[in-house]
Amino acid sequence: MEMINLTIDNKSIVVKKGTTILEAAASIGVDIPTLCHMHLHDMNIENKPGGCRVCVVEVKGRRNLAPACCTEATEGMEISSHSIRAINARRTIVELILSDHPSDCLVCAKSGNCELQDLAHHLGIREIHYQGEQSHYREDTSPAIIREMDKCILCRRCETMCNEVQTVGVLSTINRGFEAVVSPAFEMNLDHSSCTYCGQCVAVCPTGALTEVDQTGAVIRALSDPEKTVVVQTAPAVRAALGEEFGLPAGTLVTGKMAAALRRLGFNYVFDTDFAADLTIMEEGTELLERLNKYLAGDQNVKLPILTSCCPAWVKFFEHHFPELKDIPSTARSPQQMFGSIAKTYFADKMQVKRENLVVVSIMPCVAKKYESSREEFSVDGNPDVDYALTTRELAQLINLANIDFKSLPDEEFDQPLGESTGAGVIFGTTGGVIEAAVRTAYEVQTGKSLDRLDFEELRGMEGLRKATIDFDGLPINIGIAHGLGNARKLLEEIKNGKSEFHAIEIMSCPGGCIGGGGQPYHHGNVEILKKRQKALYAEDQSKTIRKSHENPYIKKLYEEFLGEPLSDKAHHLLHTEYFDRS
Amino acid sequence: MPKIKLAEKTITQIKEVCAKFNHEEGELINVLHQVQGRLGYLPAEVQEVIARELNMSVAKVYGVVTFYSFFTMLPQGEFPISICMGTACYVRGAEQVLSEFKRQLKIEVGETSADGKFSLSSLRCVGACGLAPVVTVGEKVYGRVSPQQVSKIIAEYQEGCPAESKSA
């Protein structure tokens, strides 16, 4: 490997050939500001258009300043990262960007989390010396995402996520010069496009150009309506990330504080989506075994592999791009929707609350869950099973609004009966977790034996595509795992071509799974944060006494009192769904 | 997404062009150029077929179509008139020439006259600055055009149709 010697701010350093100035500087702790550049290390996700020039540095002997993010270090380079020239150039660039940017900071959804705002702050911009025309685009509102392209700085990160990572291809830069903007084809609205609402564009947008639809106002109104009983469910990945919004280190589990905060916000019952995750395993796991056993009995028509169906962005993806495969995924609804359905039947009956007076709010790491809850098949006579789906960020917003001192809250428990969950339910929030939970139950049901180990390390990790074979007491079960829709696409192509070797496949749209969801606290390109959230979920699983979904006592009771057994008619009606060709 | 409702014949034409370029994404500009040459313009449905044939997203195709002013999504008149608005042409009076065309044809840039004969567009430098201001009608180039000459140019096409001026 060829090595390069250079100096940065008079410090000598040796780096591998091919290293950029930005990477070289970072390796010795020199922080060069960037705006358009984004690099999710270990995930092979990089946006490097070299467009904004905020990262310019001075290289001795060169006439022009060099953009650090896309200039390779060369032998003998002498770099000064913060010379007066470089700083002045950065300030000019930021002022120019600001000259065509609305001065909305005080009321912008991204305020406090905006990379442009941060940059202006760090560079001490107090005045904008340039006056130019301001671009105006119409706002585009969809069930989950709002596009306010007046705030777009054309960094093209969203384009990279949507095209390269997710291979959905909804977004592209269109027009040229001053008119240039990122948009769906023909400037159609997002909800007419094949957007999956995965929210990965929102997760990486440095400014307020892309944000989620804010439903906090509606939730506050419901909470203050004396007629309504308001219940809340919290998705597994939320507890591993919410603390970040209050300055706790990434990976801090805040399950108990979150329950306490929700109670103080006025929710009548604080429940857990993890309960519904256990329920999902009962239905999806049984479906897997049913298909598997038919196949083993020689049925050639049975659809294998079975694909998980918890992720609404993934569901919308195959409905648009692979409609011919739409009878392969499990018909099980997602945990969010199973919860809503059970809350508005079983629980409402128990409490003798009328359906229209029961409001179900969910707290999700996810932007697509807003869209999912609005799908028509998940409502009865116009009343949705889940009324509002807030993101982790929106919950933090509510907590701040209510002046709750989150960090000093005591740990509290979830309410019953829809708050009890197992370790299997908790790991639903990370890539590999759903299929591990399914294996724990399916193994025991299929073999009649009890597992002597519960940690399936072979299913865990962060690689985009993984596979493992699990021995079901002599019967090898091949499992595939994909996160990120581009990776999912590869597995789907294999299935389409009849080349898939798998019996079951888990798919999550977001890199990392829901821990990296579009509604989570912004990670600003730091993949370490996702790894810490993942670790936190496995730690919570470890700490549980019950770690298999079928052993959840409240799930058993639900089947005894109400559903009968997995895949019963009632279960089908309330917990399963169908998919549509949207191509 | 809008469902494709093009004539079978048109779709075949588009597919032929894409096949000629081996369905390569990198050939998009050439494909668009030739398809526009055959159909006169590139409506949404056509872009969708091209995207499918080249196995790329229609948003990217649209991005390229809107980047180059040469491409158009609106049907062209039988005789597409373009006025160069590059610097050289601009300083030598292209704007007055353009307004004269607008006035006489009663259309704006990007529109087609009611009888379908003429459409009007403005171009960036066409590389014939020595002849500024430059006007093209189909493939035919007119140099040093003054507002006074506009009616003569229009008249040329109103009578017969000089075959050589039709766009390829």
Ligand code: SF4
């Ligand atoms: S939500 Fe996902 S699919 Fe939709 S535009 Fe953003 S990245 Fe693309």
Ligand code: SF4
């Ligand atoms: S919408 Fe956001 S992420 Fe996309 S180009 Fe604009 S600023 Fe960048």
Ligand code: SF4
């Ligand atoms: S992986 Fe999770 S957070 Fe991401 S879209 Fe799917 S359900 Fe939502």
Ligand code: FES
């Ligand atoms: S961050 Fe380097 S050019 Fe934008």
Ligand code: FES
């Ligand atoms: S400016 Fe018109 S041809 Fe160059």
